[in-house]
Amino acid sequence: MSQQKIAALALLAAVTLLSPIVESVMTGRVEDYSAYDIGGAVLSLLPIYWWYHLDKAEQNYRAGRLMNVGLAAAAIVVLPIYLLRSRGWRRGGIAIAVAAAFTGGLYLIEWLGESLGEAAAAAMRGT
16 A cells, blocks of 8 residues: 555544544534534545545546546445445455445544543543
């Protein structure tokens, strides 16, 4: 995997970690579908699309406009389709499993961000 693709995934992890921390510090709590949550989701699209763009070049895959736009609009659906089409069934299935494990890791990172954010907000309140 190229250094730029690793950087894109690291940036995605950083956004996932920092988004709930910022929300906790600013509001004192983390809520689903808040402006901070939606902002974090929108920011997450940038490293996802960056990774996709780099991977297309690495796989020498020519995606159509619909797939390019679809990835930005509905990454959860389009990314597995891209992985299958760019790698075939076997390698694509393995890539989907790796992506699912990475997504699980992102949920753990988000949970860590919420915990750190709550601790930071409590420390700022002096409790």
